[in-house]
Amino acid sequence: MSTKKLVVPSKISPTLCIVLCLILFLHVTASENQDVPGHLVKRDERQSIISTEFGEVLGANVYDGNETFRLQFITLEPNSLFLPVLLHQDMVFYVHTGSGKLVSYRDEYKKENVSLKQGDVYRLETGTVFFLQSDLELDLARQKFRICAIFGNAGEALRQPTAYGPYSSIRDLVLGFDKKILKETFKVPSEVMEEITSGMKPEAIMHGLPRITKRSISAYSSFDTINKDKKKSNLFNIFHEKRDFKNCNGWSTTVNQKKYSAFKDSKYGLFMVNLTNGGMMGPHWNPMATEISIVLHGKGMVRIICPSLPNQQTECKNTRFEVEEGDVFVVPRFHPVVQMAFNNETFVFMGFGTSTKNNHPQYLAGKASVLRALDKHILAASFGVNDTTFDKLLNKQDSVRLPVFYCGKTSLLLGVLQ
């Protein structure tokens, strides 16, 4: 069975391609179960974490068979405020639509006041206090301010989502103490303390721009210096980057620590893929990273193969599933995968990869294919065919140059080697 699939990349003829796609699909439908426990969270399975008139936060936890990944989707209506929180974990996020502001403070040296717009990528470190404010109006595309975020620190696995979330309200942290302690700490008269502690707890997302008094301006003055000295901003926009790969069937871009220095020591890097016209990311696996993807636009097919021990059945099953806008899916490290667009619509997904170093995906096809790097006789033996047959598979790949891109004539966008 694998032999047939492996031929895919080596042929460029459209007819053949259709035949092979069919084989791929028939094979899939014939032998596989459709449920993908933990690998896939549909849009309507997200959990509501915060919901107010002015915005919402939805959560999704996905599991790769080893670790749970925690995602949040923050949406703010125009002119709304996500009140300050203290981060218990690193947060890496992507601005999906709209525009707004982020003000963050970790210490004297790490404080920012930045404008965010679609395509921006950002990392906030554990221990940072931050708030978000959406702009007064919808953006040009009449979209709300929407953020996709993932939480977690390098070297720390989240095996059980904890009872409390990845951040906590700054108000609760302060007002957890009793009035006596607070009065001593802040050295204010009782009436002031009384007023503060008896204030109604506001909703976590509220209407923006509370009236600015003279006092609040001076309290924030330490931020002004940042804007003045224009030190290199922590901002990075994925659409301003050169694409890693691009052809008529789509493009892909990765953001690692080489491109974005704020990803140094981060658990996650980021990537985006745009497939059109039945384009496909060719069969590949990631030797370094698990990938947690969010579908931003359109629909597509994902097929994930389970790695197995020699001569043993694995517990996990090969899976194939359709995804659409808002769905989250995980491709575990070492699991071969293809992502495919339908012929009739664009399939765009972005995701977080658990490595910020160069994760060189290993593609089955192409000159640098792992299959070509190993001894032919031995590989033939491991496929249970003779050398002649195996040769046929590999020889065809001589014609394939790098990066492996097919354009126009075929419906395959093949995987690419960095």
Ligand SMILES: *[C@@H]1O[C@H](CO)[C@@H](O)[C@H](O)[C@H]1NC(C)=O
């Ligand atoms: C399982 O999770 C741990 C903790 O994040 C990680 O170090 C390890 O590499 C993961 N194993 C695999 C096979 O991904």
Ligand SMILES: *[C@@H]1O[C@H](CO)[C@@H](O)[C@H](O)[C@H]1NC(C)=O
């Ligand atoms: C952030 O900068 C803007 C100007 O760019 C300013 O109006 C705003 O008050 C600043 N916010 C904070 C919290 O410093």
Ligand SMILES: *[C@@H]1O[C@H](CO)[C@@H](O)[C@H](O)[C@H]1NC(C)=O
């Ligand atoms: C994806 O590619 C299509 C076709 O080139 C384009 O129309 C669309 O705007 C792209 N989407 C994104 C998010 O870049």
Ligand SMILES: *[C@@H]1O[C@H](CO)[C@@H](O)[C@H](O)[C@H]1NC(C)=O
């Ligand atoms: C494209 O085709 C797929 C599969 O046939 C279908 O589910 C989807 O609704 C179609 N999309 C559009 C925009 O027609």
Ligand SMILES: *[C@@H]1O[C@H](CO)[C@@H](O)[C@H](O)[C@H]1NC(C)=O
């Ligand atoms: C290799 O196997 C194929 C198919 O089983 C067979 O037709 C062919 O004769 C074999 N070649 C050699 C050299 O044994």
